[in-house]
Structure formats: C-alpha cells, structure tokens
Amino acid sequence: SGVQAAKVMANFVPSKEDYQKVYNCITEIIDDAGDYDDGSHGPVLLRLAWHSSGTYDKDTKTGGSNYATMRFDPESRHGANAGLNLARDLMEKVKTQFPWISYGDLWTLAGVAAVQEMGGPKIPWRPGRIDGVAADATPDGRLPDATQGADHVRQIFYRMGFNDQEIVALLGAHALGRCHTDRSGFTGPWTFSPTTFTNDFYKLLFDEKWIWKKWNGPKQLEDKTTGTLMMLPTDYVLVQDKSFRKHAKAYADDVDLFFKDFSAAVSRLFELGVPTQQFVTTKAWIMKSSDEQE
Ligand code: ZEM
Numbered sequence: 001s002g003v004q005a006a007k008v009m010a011n012f013v014p015s016k017e018d019y020q021k022v023y024n025c026i027t028e029i030i031d032d033a034g035d036y037d038d039g040s041h042g043p044v045l046l047r048l049a050w051h052s053s054g055t056y057d058k059d060t061k062t063g064g065s066n067y068a069t070m071r072f073d074p075e076s077r078h079g080a081n082a083g084l085n086l087a088r089d090l091m092e093k094v095k096t097q098f099p100w101i102s103y104g105d106l107w108t109l110a111g112v113a114a115v116q117e118m119g120g121p122k123i124p125w126r127p128g129r130i131d132g133v134a135a136d137a138t139p140d141g142r143l144p145d146a147t148q149g150a151d152h153v154r155q156i157f158y159r160m161g162f163n164d165q166e167i168v169a170l171l172g173a174h175a176l177g178r179c180h181t182d183r184s185g186f187t188g189p190w191t192f193s194p195t196t197f198t199n200d201f202y203k204l205l206f207d208e209k210w211i212w213k214k215w216n217g218p219k220q221l222e223d224k225t226t227g228t229l230m231m232l233p234t235d236y237v238l239v240q241d242k243s244f245r246k247h248a249k250a251y252a253d254d255v256d257l258f259f260k261d262f263s264a265a266v267s268r269l270f271e272l273g274v275p276t277q278q279f280v281t282t283k284a285w286i287m288k289s290s291d292e293q294e
Contacts, residue, residue, distance in 0.1 A: 019127055044087045057138070064274065066136075068131060071088065094106060101127075114176075126279050166264075187217060
C-alpha cells in the first residue's frame, strides 16, 4: 500500500507488529491455493525457505539465508531449485505490500508461517537479513542430492554445522508436501496428510514395508501396502544408518520430542549465514499463528 511504501522512504524501523502483519499476509497466500497440489502453498514455501538457507558453508561462512541470492541467475536455475520460482512469485505479492522487508526475512518468515499454519511447532524467528547481490550467490551443488546415501547427507549437513540428531529432525519436514516429476523428477507425497505437520514421516518409515518403485524415473521407494506414498533414497538412510535410525525411532515414538527438536533445528537453519550483529533482537520472536488471532 501507499502507507507501507512511504515507510521505506522514511527509513522506517519495523516493529514486531509490522512483521506480524507480513506473517498474516503470508498465511492468506498459504491458504489461497485453490486446487494447487493438496490445497496449500505451505509446503513449497517451506522448501523455498530451506533452499535459501541450506547453501551455508560454516568454514567459509558463505551462503545461507542472508542475501536471498536465489533471486538471481544462475542460482534461480540450479537444478535443486526447480519449481521454486512458483514460491518466489507468491512472495512477490507480499513484498509489494511490505516493500520494507528484505527477501531473506520474507522467505524465512514464510517458512515459519508454513510450519506453524500447518499445525507444527512454533519456530522462533527474528529479522535482520539484508538483500545481497548476484555475486553473493554460492556455486551449484551445495544442496543435498536425493539419490545419494548417508555419507553424502552427512557431508552436506555437517558443512552447515548440523549433527546427526539435527539432520534427522530436519528431515521430518518431509511429512509435508510432495515430489513433482517436472521439478525434481521424483513423484508422490511422503504421508497421507501432506498439509499437516506430524511425525508420520518417521512412523511410516518404520511401519511400512518399502520397496523400490518400478518406473522410468529416478530411484525412489514406494510403500508396499498402497503404492501411493514415497521415500527418497536419502530418506531411507534414516532407517538404514545406525546413528540416524536411533533418532528416527525416537521421533516416531514421541511427537513432542520431534516438535521440540525440529523447532530448534529449523530456527537455526533459517539463521545460517546471517551475522549475529545484523539481527534486530537477541531473543528470537514467536509469531502468532492465525488461529491465535481469531
Ligand atoms: Zn526436501 N525435497 N529434501 N527438505 N522438501 C523435496 C520436497 C520438499 C531433499 C530433497 O531432495 C527433496 C529437506 C531436506 C531434503 C521439503 C523440506 C525440506 C523434494 C521434491 C526433493 C527431491 C521436490 C519437488 O519435486 O517438488 C533432500 C535430498 C533433503 C536432505 C537430505 C529439509 C531439511 C526440509 C525443510 C526443513 C518440503 C516441505 C518439500 C515439499 C515441497 C512441495 O512442493 O510440496
């Protein structure tokens, strides 16, 4: 609006309430999905937030959510980011209404809203990311390759600074959404409720019998019972690898533990690459979900 645009001109310092307005605008876009996928834009927005953060390298302190470099070519065209133009375009509508927010803050806040609105835990979040330039982008290959095994998964997530327990917790996000043949080449959802945040991803890993799908596409697993659910090779390592398996079992058995650990890990994921002094507050905020504001 004109008022929000004028705020940019006036060197406006937004308050927590201003960010809550952005959050609320995002929740409308999450819900306003018509017959897109399973009726929610939440999953693809969470994937955008994750891919904008997961490029971080702790040794060189490059990548991460700070500069939102996925706006630029060639990162926008990196294979791993296929389909995320849809999520970025959705967020442009929010950016037009709240031009003072940085893209990094906007995208990570959308990730927070996606988790919270789909019934997940509260995700502590704070603003302070700044818009970068194309030269801040990291090279292709920093995001995980779903066809690989445990060594690859560890190498990618250790580079971001996560341990085995955090890796397993983060992967529980695959309770949400689905794979698309025209994006990753894989197909299908991981759970029967892809727009509700649950620990079903872990439960299904243990409870179902998983068999290799016979098809022309990339190697993926399907559940033997219905053939409608899927697991990526990298998801399946959570039951194959001894250390990963221990944590996956704990999350299958205890949804509260999963929610608590997912919240902590994803909150940290979304802050990767942001210098501490850039954050406007030491203590992260808990944004109100839409059902708390009715
Ligand atoms: Zn995903 N992910 N991911 N992921 N992801 C897909 C979809 C989604 C991997 C991966 O290759 C894929 C994390 C970790 C890892 C989400 C969130 C998070 C898809 C399907 C693939 C292939 C894309 C498509 O075709 O649309 C791999 C290999 C991972 C680590 C080993 C983490 C961490 C996440 C968040 C915390 C979400 C929400 C989706 C669903 C997107 C949608 O559009 O429905």
